[in-house]
Amino acid sequence: MFNDFRSFIDELIKIGDIVKTTGADWNLEIGAVTELMALRRGPALLFDEVKGYPKGYRIASNVIMTPSRQKLAFGFPEGLSDLEIVRQWRGKFNQYRPLPPIEVKTGPIMENKSTGEAIDILKFPAPKWHHRDGGRYIGTGVVNIVRDPDDGWVNCGTYRVMVHNEKTLAYYVSPGKHANIIRQKYWAKGESCPVVMCFGQDLILFAMSGMGLPWHMAEMEVVGYLKNKPLEVIKGEITGLPIPATAEIAVEGFAPPPSVSCKPEGPFGEWTGYYASGAREEPIVDIKALYYRDDPIMHGHPPVPPPANSWWPIPIQTASLLWNRLEIVGIPGIQGVYTHGPGTRIVSVISIKQMYLGHANQVGALAISLLSGGSCTGRYAIVVDEDIDASNWDEVMWAMTTRCDPENSIQIVRGFLSSPLDPMLSPDKREAGDFTTAKVIINACRPYHWMKSFPPVNKATDELKKRVLEKWPHIFK
């Protein structure tokens, strides 16, 4: 794994998997190039000499948009299947032992510092990514850091950040997210919530920040564990919060209670592929200190429309958690868990070896509750037999279309938390602040009680396939 964001970019330069571009405009051009390249599943992008900005103030986008770059970033060998990667990743979480960050006196992030009047976040070429966006978003590949005032737990989360002016940011945190719960605790006492935001950092930290880890699991400690090396942090002079020492750009500041100050946030082209949440009054961050490395590289990770995926191509952040949670509950027979759809989180597929009557429905009901967090997350849970590879959407479709009785195999459960980003929230529900959604459980397994007489599958046996592969190897090259 890599030491910091720029060492990963250096590696991409070395292997020729990143394209350098000069002269692009922050106003829509960077966003459009990013979208087009993501749709082509092409190389990563490094923008320099952005229009109106000096050389060296760079933005890197699409850095982990392909499975091969994701594998490189996380240290997975090329040959592993996507499902195997999810399996390995969940194994790591099963062995988890916290490795806390260590405080260091200084680090690269302190190479440049401004406070007071000198603070100017607009010195970085934050893009307006999509044409209906309400502003420039510096925070897309972002890590937001807050501390629980009750017990000191430090939480990292990825929440989009819009620039209002040189010293003010607005950020959007969905209901139920940990940073939302934490900042409310400060606000309930009439205090501002101390915040650190990093706009370019170690990709493992970024990954943990966007992963729905349980309450009280500290992302920075998980990073230490995964890298087998404590994350180096510098104690922020203003907030006391830990600032990752190798971050590219970071701010310290305070989010005042919404009753004191709020600003419009959005619209923003969202990960579902829509502008569902429009513009709302959202909490702001008053920047009190700005830090950045020489020749900083902002991490751009904006949503892009399907079939490109806005998040990780291999869903280690959602599928591995769901898999572990199902097993912790004690469910037998789980063969594979995978997630599909925008954000690789709307559809979960669980393949099982059916062992008893009702097994498939039990798994579906649990999965539908356990995969949660954010707009329409986990809206569909599909349970398939063990001969179906949960990561292979074509196989899942085959099971859904041939082993699922529309009358009896589909259940709808209601009243789960979604978010204002959900494009299917009706105007009435949105108006009433009712950000809930129904979810669907699809049992696409052979019916348990007549499984043995279910029509046999039409495909060559493994033994026959092996034999013909050996006999005519040249035609299968």
Ligand SMILES: Cc1cc2nc3c(=O)[nH]c(=O)nc-3n(C[C@H](O)[C@H](O)[C@H](O)COP(=O)(O)O)c2cc1C
């Ligand atoms: C690229 C990316 C962008 C995200 N943007 C947002 C966002 O703007 N608002 C939000 O509430 N969650 C967003 N999320 C989801 C949260 O980061 C995720 O649910 C995370 O688990 C939140 O941290 P928490 O579990 O500590 O609450 C984003 C995730 C990723 C990977």
